[in-house]
Amino acid sequence: MSQSIATPPESYRVRIEPVGDGSGARDGAPDLTPREARNRWLAKIRADRAESTVSSYHYRTKHFVEWCEEQQIDQINHLNGWNLDEFEASRRAQGLKTTSLNNELGTLKKLLEYCARIELVDDSLPEKVVPPKVPTEDDVDETRLAEEDALRLLEYYENDPEKRHSRAHVLLALAWFAGPPRLGAIRGLDIGDYHSEEQYVEYHHRPDEETPLKNDARGERAVSLPDRAVEVIDGYIEKNRFDVRDDYGREPLLTSQRGRPSRNAIRTWMYLGTIPCLHAECPHGNNPDSCEYIDYSKASQCPSSRSPHQVRTGAITWMRNNGVPVDVVSARANASVSVIEKHYDKPDYIEEMEKRRRPHLDKLDFEDGRGAGQ
Template identity: 40%
Template sequence: MSQGLEPIAPREAAEMWLDRLQSTRADETIQSYEYRLKPFLEWCDAEGIDNLNDLTSRQVFQFDSKRRADGLKVTTLNNQIGTLKQFIQFCERIDAVPERLPTKVEVPTVNLSDRVNDELLPAERADRIREKLSRYQRASRQHAMFELLWHTGCRLGGLCSLDLQDCFFEESDLERLRHQDDIDQAALEAVEIPFVYFRHRSETPLKNKREGERPVALEQEVADCVQEYIDINRVERTDSTERQPLFTTEKGANARASKSSIRREVYILTQPCRWGGCPHDRDTMNCEALDHGKEARCPSSRSPHPLRTGAITHMRDRGWPPEVVAERVNATPDVIREHYDHPDPIRRMQSRREFLTEDSA
């Protein structure tokens, strides 16, 4: 055992770390950390490592090699080893692992090409889906949800958190913000509508909690679509806390549309065969991806996260600075550049032309 360290089992340390994160991370984030750390804890059990004081950089390297041999995608490996490094950094702070061990943990680098294929819904596809929804399912719940996801770049949890009172489409709606301590009343006098306000509440938490709260401006066309949904197709229901969810269910105990149901609807909306032919030469009469609960098995279907990635990339391709995009979607500029920025070189060149014109003036 290394001198000056206090013995602790890997699982006990993991529980301490995850418990410590409870005050600063959303439940879903903690669950993802727990999921990513699980293979390491199982490996420790198999290798007889019952005290982190004895953990060496060579053993971490051996674990890394094993996960590579398991055939993991580089993006998955990046997430798992990155989370492991954060965990070992915590362990160093509580005198559980040898000093400087975290600096010896190498997180695999993810190339841009490794991310793009599976993690982005291209703007062209999003526009086609929006066009079809506007034509065939105008102002439906699916239409309104897709428009907000694409236009705001919000997370799935943020979309689920929205209530009717979070929609500010008329000047009279601004009265709901009067006299609120966290609102600059002077700025409110000049604010423009329409916008939605993402709020952190205990029943519907945002990923970054209070720091994730923000108003997000909408184009009038998007606000009109959401308002039509509210006026025509929204099922009037309140949840167990007497809140009025923006996206409701027709029946069942939960009035608010769940994350799983919205995720499934996004999978369905991004299946090409829903709007035309199958690009994978599948028999659309017998394709398993058309069965309930199996929509994600379509190679072209996407979950809400790639939709968020595509939306953020589209903002950047239109010339939006990373700092502006970051505030809109509740992320840091560095995260925008590293994880979400998958530029099309031609579009990015075009977005830079305005700066070329300014320099020539």
Template identity: 35%
Template sequence: MPDESPHTNGPDPEPTPAGSGTNRNGIPSEIDAADLAALLDEVTQDDLSTLSPEDGVEMYLQVRKEELTASSLKTQKSRLGIFLDWCDEAEVTDLNDLRGRDLLQFRTWRSDDLSPSSLEANMRTLRSFLERCVNFDAVPPSLPEKVDIPAVDGENASRGEYVPSEQAERILDHLDQYEYATVEHVIWLLMTTAGLRLSAVRSIDVDDFSSTSDGGHLHLNHRPDSDTPLKNKSESERIVHLPEYVDQVLDDYVETNRPDVTDEYGRQPLVASEHGRVARTTIRKYGYKWTRPCVVDGTCPHGVPDEEIESCEARQSSSYAYKCPGSSSPHPIRRGYITHELNMGVPKEVISDRCDVSSEVIDEHYDERSDEERMELRTEIRNSTYKTEDESGYAQ
């Protein structure tokens, strides 16, 4: 019989083993999804068109105008405005240059001033924006999937980490003894005795602080044109009273330790370094630095033996303090302040005005009290109003 094999000019080729890399035509026989994404990025990187973050956001909002309600569009514009602020601070001038590590840095930067649920919403908006930027030829196709969106469910949707008042008190005692009237001491006092946001701490000028007969006054002003916007813009403007002790520390700081500097706009920042107004990252660093348990308490609750604490990377430098599981950014400090005010019976309306936060947001994101604690506080307030428990009934 004649040979029916089509391979008449030589022996049959050996089959390509599974996972060997390529088939007989040199095409990859198996490829990991991550490798494929990297390959696509490499292929498309040269095809990207330069697009500034500002132009990209403007194009995105123009496209979404047909798809979203006016209120939803306004919300997305606000969230992406914060992203533009970060791009400006991180010196990102071309969306082509964005990488996964940049998105992670933005997530960390943004998380300092948001609850978990708000952070989730913000990161989803960023992913949606980057998905459109793929169509704009501004970012590679795999970039949107590199946006790390936190998983938020149940209790985490409305509650978050906070620094308890007992811990804040120990930190302030330590700063009072070893760092009196330094910029770090001042930053911590502003966060723990006035509940200020990071942006508010950074915005204060020397002239915005004044001493009075019963403490001090801070005039908080929204100044976006000179790099110190407040979260809710002009609605965040207010006067905040400071206790007498805080007033004294700020006086001593201005008199002895504050560098005699102005910022690039000719203003005199209260919280200053030798280079001018402190950066947001510096304030965050001081939050992480002093909330490391080992720094104030001398022990590690995370399993590091006492003899090894000094060699712990998070302990060695304040720049790595964020790596400590027990450290906190400024926002949990603010949450701890508001929780303490609630526990002490301060009316929500008062906290709302002082801290620039609505009563609804306090209920949803800041009130860490249990049902029993709320009941006990209501009972104390009613009893103090009626003088005695026996007289606290409606019919009495």
């Protein structure tokens, strides 16, 4: 393939502005603005948290910091309970979902607890933030790539000479068979992490080179691959992978023309690669030749396209439906059993009956051969 290393890969590392010198301090505590206090907190937690966590906290507190600036609250020690309630009311008025509001206020509470600990605000202020309770059904994203849709997509890529071993094909194969991994783990794979003859991939935590794993070094592992996935990866490397390096001289397994793709690029590629009209008639009655969802910028809006997280959820459910023990799934996917059961393993009640309970039906009989109806 052609080589192009014109620009380094996009970083998703949040830039934290330097904190002011605290001029005008009273009683030893500086008069920091809400933005300065937030940035100081993020800089502190960056030392022992995954970059994805720092980024998440940054965006969860972004609206609060901007709201304070709009309200001309220029010192964080001027905040009171009324301000916090007004901020919450403003976010509710914007139609924020309960789950998102819970996340934002929960993170704001953590920020204010830090501020109270270093005496920027009164000790009682964090307790005045009360995140709303989230109903169990709202706390879990039930959307997933269904097993039958994943099979149809894989068959589509395998049977189309132009799509076989394409970037979309290898991305789906990795997301479905290689763990299943999180988006960041796929992005961080290098050519050297893939072992074709031995049929496995290795996931490494490399935060200093902008490819961390969500669970840090605890997320490092080797995951075996089925023949089907190995064939796709080998074909992609031979025919369609761009021979490029990233900004650190590493050779990514999954590439763009410029090097290692950004997280947003991979997310968009997955949306594009899972649009259902690739393998069947459009379930929404649209004409694929004119449908706006085929566009790069609109693929995520297709009601039936799927994100990397939703593909991961579908793959985990598929593994469990096929009898793979939950502890094995846990090790491959690098998620605790409780997290898998709550957030990922999402069979519908028919699947649960047919694929998980029906195989045990022969145990529900009397050992002497006399059925319950006799």
